[in-house]
Amino acid sequence: MNIRFLIFFLVASISFAQDYQVDLSYYLPQDVTYNPSIPTPKSVIKHEVGDWHVTHDKLVQYMYALSKSSERITIEDRGTTFEGRPLLLLTITAPSNHSQIETIQKQHIALTEANNNSIATAEMPLVVYQGFSIHGNEPSGSNAALAVAYYLAAAQGPKIDELLQNTVILFDPAFNPDGLQRFAYWANMHKSKNINPDPNDREYDEIWPGGRTNHYWFDMNRDWLPVQLPESRARIATFHKWYPNILTDHHEMGTNSSFFFQPGIPSRTHPLTPTKNQKLTGAIGKFHANAFDKIGSFYYTEEDYDDFYYGKGSTFPDINGSIGILFEQGSSRGHAQESNNGILTFPFTIRNQFTAALSTLEAGVSLRTQLLDYQKEFFNNASKEAATGGSIIFGDEKDASKVFHLAEILERHKISFHELKQDASVNGKNYKKGFSYVVPKNQKQHRLINAMFEKRTTFQDSLFYDISAWTFPLAFNLDYSETNSVANAGNEVIQLQKKKPSEVISSNYAYVMEWHDYYTPKVLNKILQKGLRAKVGMTPFSMNGTTYDYGTILIPVHNQELTPKALAEFIKEVSTNSNVTITGVTTGQTQGIDLGSNDFKTLETPKVAMLVGEGVNPYDAGEIWHVFDQRYEMLLTKLDTRNFNRIDLSTYTDLILPNNWGSGLDTNAINKIKSWVRNGGTLIAYKNNGKWLDKNELLKMNFKKVKDTARNISFEQRGNYRGAKVIGGAIFETTLDRSHPIAFGFKNNTLPVFRNSTLFVEPDTDSYNNPIQYTETPLLSGYISKPNLTLLKNSVPFKMGNFGRGTVVYFTDNGNFRAFWYGTNKLLMNAIFFGNHM
Secondary structure (H helix, E strand, O other): OOOOOOOOOOOOOOOOOOOOOOOHHHOOOOOOEEOOOOOOHHHHHOOOEOOEOOOHHHHHHHHHHHHHHOOOEEEEEEEEOOOOOEEEEEEEOOHHHHOOHHHHHHHHHHOOOOOOOOOOOOOOOEEEEEEEOOOOOOOHHHHHHHHHHHHHHHEEOHHHHHHHHHEEEEEEOOOOHHHHHHHHHHHHHOOOOOOOOOOOOHHHOOOOOOOOOOOOOOOHHHOOOOOOOHHHHHHHHHHHHHOOOEEEEEEEEOOOOOEEEOOOOHHHOOOOOOHHHHHHHHHHHHHHHHHHHHHOOOOEOOOOOOOOOOOOOOOHHHHOOOEEEEEEEEOOOOOEEEEEOEEEEHHHHHHHHHHHHHHHHHHHHHOHHHHHHHHHHHHHHHHHHHOOOOEEEEEOOOOHHHHHHHHHHHHHOOOOOEEEOOOEEEOOEEEOOOOEEEEEOOOOOHHHHHHHHOOOOOOOOOOOOOOOOOOHHHHOOOEEEEEOOOOOEEEEOOOOOOOOOOOOOOOOOEEEEOOOOOOHHHHHHHHHHOOOOOEEEOOOEEEOOEEEOOOOEEEEOOOOOOOHHHHHHHHHHHHHHHOOOOEEEOOOOOEEOOOOOOOEEEOOOOOEEEEEOOOEOHHHHHHHHHHHHHHOOOOEEEEEOOOHHHOOHHHOOEEEEOOEOOOOOOHHHHHHHHHHHHOOOEEEEEOOHHHHHHHOOOOOOOEEOOOOOOOOOOOOOHHHHHHOOOOOOEEEEEEEOOOOHHHOOOOOOEEEEEEOOOOEEOOOOOHHHOOEEEEEEEEEEOOOOHHHHHHHOOOEOEEEEEEOOEEEEEEOOOOOHHHOOHHHHHHHHHHHHHHHHO
């Protein structure tokens, strides 16, 4: 029976009233007693659990209070968020386990090593990682963490003693402190004394960008595998320190839903996940069902969500010998809201999360040896698979920085890798020592390596909850090859370090910098912001035995704001700080264009703005903001749609329009943008803005349309039929015209690009206007329907044109996706620095 849209209202003993209140006993089991010396949440944070939305500072305050009062709890601060909030972890277990916690941790890690057959699991405690509210506006998880932590610290009796003796609980009360704080502020700010459950009330409609995301508006539940954010790095370090047997991830969903727990839709489980993983997930689910039956709450399973993308919190554990569990609670989105099933209160949502947290621990105790043995079996089997040997080599002979950052991810996931022994050519690709690494496949993380490097194009199902491809060397636009040996492997990298640039030799003539390294935009921006003149070479040239590619940057020594000596010192400083090689030259004569050629174009100092606010996709905007601020240290002015018509655009060289959910620009704004571009501005637009550009005649384009009619599709099947047409996220091959400024800095004639849109643009009739074009067989990794693939072939992901004295640049997809698509970040930078030379 489909019970997805059913939800249980409060039990009869709790009636809703405008001044409703619950006390702690509403959440707590009554089959144990509670230690009066342990502080309750209310005694510390000054309100009952669920009466207000807990702010992160109060959550931290209470967790420290518990750790001081209970010998069952230790607490650690693992770092800070972008906004400086602590990333706490509580370790909760029996005091006798705490006294030997390092020994327990080492014994547990031994389960994941080769030759683990002799390890007995009968007496080992289980390790459970419980994490709450990775989406800040799904707050019932972190609010439930108050009650769960109290229960684990204060409950007394044989039941809790057995639990704590047999379990080490890694307790993460707030996966997303910044988002939780943002949402608590919103919900509490709008709470009335007489609670108004009307969904139209402002309380239930957050202002843009909402509290779901972290500081840079990232969905952090997509970063478990890429590990690009500080919050992710802290929890991944904990995960690999312990390899928990169960990891829970507490979320919320639509107000009219009930409660979901895994397994998800069986056909959408990643093929690398063992079948036994899903069987154990189902076995744990029976404990959730039993617990929810007891309190009368409705739930569902196997009808929604999936375990395919390993970058989600509930799926990442599955490729690491653990069991990931997703919980989704229908959300009150405030303190109480009308739903299709009656009034849904915040305390009710908290109680369901609390119940799921305890039923997880109950399942862990009951299935302890099965789960420990499964983990042992997982790594034992992985070791057998890895014994076939072989290795993966990856690199970029022109860009050590991108290579370093992929190696950095491997290091965070405890994947061992080696230096390249010597320069090598493998499968027609050149790998340079110092610019490449070798990953032996015969190691503990063999399965995780496969998950990160594989290219998959066949699937059991055609629907995906998230992306269907994430092949890391493609995301980084690196060369990579798989071999049957480890002959190219040199010394193992024990402590990864960035490759230092060649020493800058002072010059009285000029400095040149190839555009290949990932951090060259950071260097160029610092040079221009210093008030120095710089030019870009539109044609390759050679000098002193070195060939300089399209896009080489030239910095003349004379007629600058700095003296030759001061300039040399500055160039050395930016080279060292950015790890980018800059070469001093003594002559302007080259093989090819000389340094005084008109093929060197003068560059303008950029001043960049980006449209944000209602109607703009915060994910895309945040990813752009992040790459400017964190990667390239470039200023980016965020212009809110509410104030756009009052802003003077004339001071900006570039305006970025991220993907939008319906244009927030009126006729006045459109005319304002047109006038600004006509006078020389560069407009850079993404995704849905393409049709807006075409409609407003800023950039004319022809979009291909899908001609597909449903045949033999029933009413029940219509959702799957429509879903199969979506490109949830896949990787495709394009060809590059490297002489075009948008392609400067790319050394290969092909470029892997990420796509999650169905915007297919016809190529221009003039080939030189198609510098990036999909190939005839573009699919590299991921799912795309056959009709969409037909449309994608030979189409273009990039268009540009002139409008008056200005330039309009358009991308069908975001090349800054989720902070780990290093390989296409430079497309945006090329548009910024070279847009007026296209």
